Amino acid sequence: MSFWWSAHKNASGARCRPRALDDLHYHPSLSARLKSLAASGDFPHTYALLRTIRHWEEDTVTCTLRQLFGPGVEKVKIDQCVFLSPLKRKIEVNIVQSNFHIEITPSEAGNYDRVMIQELLKEIAQTQQVDLNAKQRFKVVIINEADSLSRDAQAALRRTMETDMSNMRIILCANSTSWLIAPIKSRCLLLRVAAPSDTEMQTVLTRVARRTCFDLPPEAAQEIIKDSGGNLRKAILVLEALKMQSPDLSGPLTIAKPDWETYCQKVAVLVVTKQTPARVMEIRTKFYELLSHCIPPTVILKAGLTVAEGIVSQVDKTLKAEIMHWAALYLCAEVRMRIGSKKIYHLETWVVKVMSLYKQSFYQFDISKFE
Amino acid sequence: MFFQPKTATVKATTQKHVVDPALQPWVEKYRPKTIDDVSAQEHTVAVLQKTLTSTNLPHMLFYGPPGTGKTSTILALSRQLFGPDNFRNRVLELNASDERGISIVRDKIKNFARQTPRAQAVASDGKEYPCPPYKIIILDEADSMTQDAQGALRRIMETYARITRFCLVCNYVTRIIEPLASRCSKFRFTPLDTSSSTARLNYIALAEHIDVDAAVIDALISTSSGDLRRAITYLQSASRLSSSTTPPTPITPMDIQEIAGVVPDPVVHDFAAVLGIDMGSMTVDEPKGTQKGFEPIQKKVKELMREGYSASQLLTQLHDLIVLHPTLNAREKSKCAIVLAEADKALCDGADEELWILEVALRVHKAVSP
Numbered sequence: 070m071s072f073w074w075s076a077h078k079n080a081s082g083a084r085c086r087p088r089a090l091d092d093l094h095y096h097p098s099l100s101a102r103l104k105s106l107a108a109s110g111d112f113p114h115t116y117a118l119l120r121t122i123r124h125w126e127e128d129t130v131t132c133t134l135r136q137l138f139g140p141g142v143e144k145v146k147i148d149q150c151v152f153l154s155p156l157k158r159k160i161e162v163n164i165v166q167s168n169f170h171i172e173i174t175p176s177e178a179g180n181y182d183r184v185m186i187q188e189l190l191k192e193i194a195q196t197q198q199v200d201l202n203a204k205q206r207f208k209v210v211i212i213n214e215a216d217s218l219s220r221d222a223q224a225a226l227r228r229t230m231e232t233d234m235s236n237m238r239i240i241l242c243a244n245s246t247s248w249l250i251a252p253i254k255s256r257c258l259l260l261r262v263a264a265p266s267d268t269e270m271q272t273v274l275t276r277v278a279r280r281t282c283f284d285l286p287p288e289a290a291q292e293i294i295k296d297s298g299g300n301l302r303k304a305i306l307v308l309e310a311l312k313m314q315s316p317d318l319s320g321p322l323t324i325a326k327p328d329w330e331t332y333c334q335k336v337a338v339l340v341v342t343k344q345t346p347a348r349v350m351e352i353r354t355k356f357y358e359l360l361s362h363c364i365p366p367t368v369i370l371k372a373g374l375t376v377a378e379g380i381v382s383q384v385d386k387t388l389k390a391e392i393m394h395w396a397a398l399y400l401c402a403e404v405r406m407r408i409g410s411k412k413i414y415h416l417e418t419w420v421v422k423v424m425s426l427y428k429q430s431f432y433q434f435d436i437s438k439f440e
Numbered sequence: 441m442f443f444q445p446k447t448a449t450v451k452a453t454t455q456k457h458v459v460d461p462a463l464q465p466w467v468e469k470y471r472p473k474t475i476d477d478v479s480a481q482e483h484t485v486a487v488l489q490k491t492l493t494s495t496n497l498p499h500m501l502f503y504g505p506p507g508t509g510k511t512s513t514i515l516a517l518s519r520q521l522f523g524p525d526n527f528r529n530r531v532l533e534l535n536a537s538d539e540r541g542i543s544i545v546r547d548k549i550k551n552f553a554r555q556t557p558r559a560q561a562v563a564s565d566g567k568e569y570p571c572p573p574y575k576i577i578i579l580d581e582a583d584s585m586t587q588d589a590q591g592a593l594r595r596i597m598e599t600y601a602r603i604t605r606f607c608l609v610c611n612y613v614t615r616i617i618e619p620l621a622s623r624c625s626k627f628r629f630t631p632l633d634t635s636s637s638t639a640r641l642n643y644i645a646l647a648e649h650i651d652v653d654a655a656v657i658d659a660l661i662s663t664s665s666g667d668l669r670r671a672i673t674y675l676q677s678a679s680r681l682s683s684s685t686t687p688p689t690p691i692t693p694m695d696i697q698e699i700a701g702v703v704p705d706p707v708v709h710d711f712a713a714v715l716g717i718d719m720g721s722m723t724v725d726e727p728k729g730t731q732k733g734f735e736p737i738q739k740k741v742k743e744l745m746r747e748g749y750s751a752s753q754l755l756t757q758l759h760d761l762i763v764l765h766p767t768l769n770a771r772e773k774s775k776c777a778i779v780l781a782e783a784d785k786a787l788c789d790g791a792d793e794e795l796w797i798l799e800v801a802l803r804v805h806k807a808v809s810p
C-alpha cells in the first residue's frame with residue numbers, strides 16, 4: 070500500500086513539479102519577468118510576496134535559480150550549522166545549500182535569528198565564488214519566512230544588503246510585507262505572486278490527470294478546487310487521495326478533512342449549543358488537547374470562527390450582524406496572542422466573550438449593565 | 441593541460457577586488473562622492489561645508505526617514521576630509537549587521553576611540569585633503585543599538601572628544617537616549633522634494649543611457665514618497681526588465697507601479713464601491729442595485745487577498761481615497777481614519793492580514809452607510 074502511495078506521489082506530486090521557468094503554468098508574465106532578470110546576469114535583491122501557497126513560490130525560486138546557475142543548483146545538501154549566541158549558548162539550525170545558493174529559515178533560531186543572520190551572511194558575503202565555471206559571480210541567499218524575522222534581524226540585513234551585493238544576492242520570501250521594515254523594502258524588488266485562479270487550477274489539475282493517464286471529470290475538479298481555497302499543492306494531494314479512494318472518480322466525492330479540523334469544528338459546535346461555565350471547562354480540556362498536538366492557536370481560532378459562523382447563520386439570519394462582532398473579537402484575541410505569551414488565556418477569553426454575546430442576542434438580554 | 445586552470449586562477453586573483461560596475465546596484469554606483477552632490481538637505485550641507493574648511497567638527501546625529509541621504513552624507517564627508525588613503529585608519533563604520541552589544545562598545549569602539557590618530561599618509565592621487573587631527577566613528581542604524589550599549593557610549597564620547605568624533609545615524613531620533621542626543625548636534629534629513637529627486641533621477645537615466653519620459657519619473661516619485669533610494673532601485677529594476685525583453689520596450693508608468701507593489705486604481709475603486717463609498721463616475725458601470733452588506737464584502741476581500749496585494753499598501757491607498765473624497769463628511773472620514781489607524785497598528789504587530797482587511801472593510805462600510 071505504502072509503495073503504491075509513494076509511486077503515485079511521484080506520479081502526480083513530484084513529477085509535475087515544475088523545474089524550469091517555462092514549466093510554470095500560471096502567471097506567465099511573472100515567469101517572463103524572472104527569466105529576463107535571470108538572463109541579464111544582474112539580479113537584484115528580491116522579495117517575493119505571496120499568500121497561502123508556499124509551494125508555489127518555492128517552485129518559482131528554484132526555477133529562477135536554475136535559470137541563473139544551470140542544473141548545478143539541484144545538487145543540494147542539508148547541513149547543520151552551529152552558532153554561538155552572545156551569552157555563549159549554542160544554537161543549531163539546518164541549512165540547505167548547493168554550490169550556488171543557500172537556503173535558511175531564520176525562525177528556526179527563535180530569538181537568536183539576528184545572530185544567525187549576522188554570522189551567516191557575513192561569512193557568505195566575505196567569500197568569493199571559487200568555481201570558475203559558475204555562470205554568476207554571486208551566491209544567492211534565500212530567506213524563508215521573512216515575515217517572521219525579528220526587527221533586529223531585519224536591521225542586521227540592511228547595510229549588508231548594500232555593501233556586499235557583489236558577492237551575494239538575497240531573496241526574501243514572505244506572506245505579508247506589513248512586518249518588514251521600510252529600509253528593507255526600499256532595497257528590494259517586489260514580486261507579487263498571486264494565488265492561482267480557479268481556471269488556472271483547473272488547467273493544472275487536468276494536466277496532472279492527463280500525465281497520470283486518467284480523465285478528471287470537471288465536477289470533481291470543481292469540488293477539489295473549492296475545497297483547496299487557492300492552495301494548489303493541497304488540491305493535487307486531495308486529487309491523489311481521491312484517486313486512491315475511487316479509481317474512476319465518479320459518484321459523490323467526500324474530501325477527507327484533517328482530524329484536527331474536525332476537532333476544532335466540534336469545539337465550535339460546543340460553543341454555540343450551550344453557554345455555561347461547565348461548558349467552558351469542557352472546552353478548555355479540548356483546547357489543551359489541540360495545543361499539545363502543536364496546532365497553532367490562530368488556526369484553532371480561525372477554524373472556530375468559520376464553523377461558528379456557519380452554524381449561527383443557519384440558525385438565525387438576523388444574527389448576521391453579530392458575526393461581525395465575533396470577527397472583531399477574534400482580531401483582538403489574535404493580536405493579543407501575538408504579543409502575549411500564554412495562548413490559552415486568549416483562546417478562552419474569546420470563547421467566553423462569544424458565548425456571552427450569543428446569549429445576549431439570542432435571549433434579547435442586555436448584560437452590558439453588569440459589566 | 442594542467443596549466444590552464446592555474447593561469448585562470450591567477451587572473452581571477454588579480455581582478456579580485458574590482459567589482460564590475462555594470463553589476464553594481466545604482467544606489468551604490470551613484471552615491472554622492474562629495475557633499476555638494478547630496479541632493480536637497482541644503483541646510484545640512486551648508487553646515488558641513490564649513491567643517492571642511494575649519495578643522496572643527498561636532499559630534500553629529502543624523503536622523504530622518506529611509507533613503508534621504510544620511511549615510512551617503514557622512515561617508516562623502518569623511519571621504520572628503522581624509523581622502524582615500526587615510527580613510528581606512530581614520531574612520532570606523534559600524535552598522536546593525538555588526539554585533540554592537542555593550543561588550544563591543546567597551547572593547548572595539550573604546551579602543552579605536554582612544555588611539556591617537558596616525559600621521560597623515562601622502563595622498564596617492566595628488567590631491568590635498570584637510571585631514572584634521574581626529575578620527576570619525578560612524579554608528580549607522582544607531583536606533584537598533586540597545587539602551588545599555590548607548591549608555592556605555594556616553595562617557596566614551598566625552599573622554600575622547602579631543603581625538604574622536606562620533607556620528608550617529610538613525611531613523612527615529614526618539615530611540616536614541618537623551619544623554620547621547622544632547623551631546624550631538626542634530627541634523628534632520630527631510631524627505632526629498634520633487635524637483636531634486638527629478639534632477640537626480642534624470643541624471644542617472646542620462647548616465648545609464650536609458651529613455652525615461654516625465655510620466656515615468658512622476659510615477660517613480662509618487663510611489664517612492666521622498667525616498668530616493670527606493671526610486672533609484674525601482675528605476676534600475678524597471679530598466680533591467682525592459683532592456684532584457686526582446687525587443688527592448690520602453691519603461692511605462694505601469695511597470696513602475698507593478699514593481700512598487702501599488703494596487704492598481706481600478707481595483708481600489710472597486711473595493712471602495714463595494715464598501716458603499718460613492719465613487720460617482722469613477723466606478724466601472726456597476727449596476728445600481730448591487731447588494732451591499734456582509735457577504736459581498738467578504739467575497740471581495742477574499743478575492744483581493746488571493747491576488748496577493750499587500751494589506752498595508754491597500755490600506756494606504758484606501759486612506760488616500762477616503763481622505764480626499766469629495767462627498768463624505770468630516771465625521772465619516774474621521775471614523776474611517778480611526779479604523780485605518782487601528783488596522784495599521786495591528787498589522788505592524790503582525791496580525792492576520794485578511795481578517796484585518798475584512799474588519800476595516802466592515803467598519804468603513806458601517807461608518808459611511810447612513
